[in-house]
Amino acid sequence: MCVTYMTEERLMIQQSARDFAMNEVLPVANELDPVQGDMPRALIDKMAAQGYFGITIPERHGGLGLGCFEYCLVSEELARAWMSVGSVIARGNGMIGMEAMSEDWQAEMLPRVVRGEMLGAFAMSEPDAGSDVAAVRCRAVREGEDYILSGNKYWCTFADEADYVTVIARTGMPDPQRRHLGLSAFMLEKPRGELPAGVQGAPIPKIGYFGWKTWELAFDNVRVPASTLLGEQGRAFYMISHGLERARAQTAARAIGLARGALEDSLAYAQERRQFGRPIGDFQAIRFKLAKMASEIEASRQLMYHVCDAIDRGHRCDKEAAMVKYVATEMAERVTSEALQIFGGAGYTKLHAVERHWRDARLTKIFEGTSEIQLRIISDHLLGKAL
Secondary structure, three states: OOOOOOOOOOOOHHHHHHHHHHHHHHHHHHHHHHHHOOOOHHHHHHHHHHHHHHOOOOHHHHHOOHHHHHHHHHHHHHHHHHHHHHHHOHHOOOOOHHOOOOHHHHHHHHHHHHHOOOEEEEOEEEEEEOOOHHHOEEEEEEEEOEEEEEEEEEEEEEEOOOEEEEEEEEOOOEEOOEEOEEEEEEEEEEEOOOOOOOOEEOOOOOOOOOOOOEEEEEEEEEEEHHHEEEEEEHHHHHHHHHHHHHHHHHHHHHHHHHHHHHHHHHHHHHOOOOOOEEEEEHOOOHHHHHHHHHHHHHHHHHHHHHHHHHOOOOOOOOOHHHHHHHHHHHHHHHHHHHHHHHHHHHHHHHOOOOHHHHHHHHHOOOOOHHHHHHHHHHHHHHHOOOO
């Protein structure tokens, strides 16, 4: 049976996002990424005007009320131009703890998210806690009507330009048998362009993912109101886990966008670049590379469509989400590397976007759960959890 995922509405959404990415995002990326410049606020405002921060937010709160499928369609298109822009829309659609908010809080906050006025950063990872979320050591101690936060955070992207930071901290003593219990989430509102009050930090010198800064943060007895607690105390692990399927599908979409950018650039270059009196696209070695790249991209895209459709239908698909995240990100590294090879020495310069796609593709195998974590999830479903 042939399954057709692309409705007329989805095709329109895809084409609109493609036009926006190529006309508004790509020129900015080509200008700023080589000099490690930050994406301008004007671009973020244009994204808000397109509704990209509210794709999955209900219509009653000003959003588009669409699903994971449309979210990933737009993410692929934006990432094809600049992955950082494909990622920034998660600062609205990928909010941690939205379901835990009261209806009044959602009614007050979510319209601001849709308008791009309330975009967040996420502080969970630490120097010794990455894939192992249960190893978080940052502490939050109740003191009257406040909590006192102490500890270090790592890999907090957008901490300066966000309007709030969601911080995962330990409010309960770890149980060796159930280490995931005792984690809580706090929402720290802050002025845009600054770190939260009392928090010190420094940008991490990355090799890619430019367009915004990624921070190391230090919380030294930072006092926050108890009202900033998201959901129930001690149950943030479940809150985080709840959104992982959609987050991993979106990471797959970003990886596919990067790979597609590399393919499209390679196709153009193969017809322009001449060696031995003919375009290099006439040589079988290049033609076969391009054919393999296109096939791998399409295979990953179809798996992503299947997973997104399952998520939107309400099916549990943590195994399938891990599969598409693994398959698409591994594919993106291979495809972007092959693209750089097609460009030859020109690809190893900042004169072409292919090196950007290559650098950013490498990151997709790490964030939102490394490839090794995805394989562990998949194998646990196949074999049961190892002792």
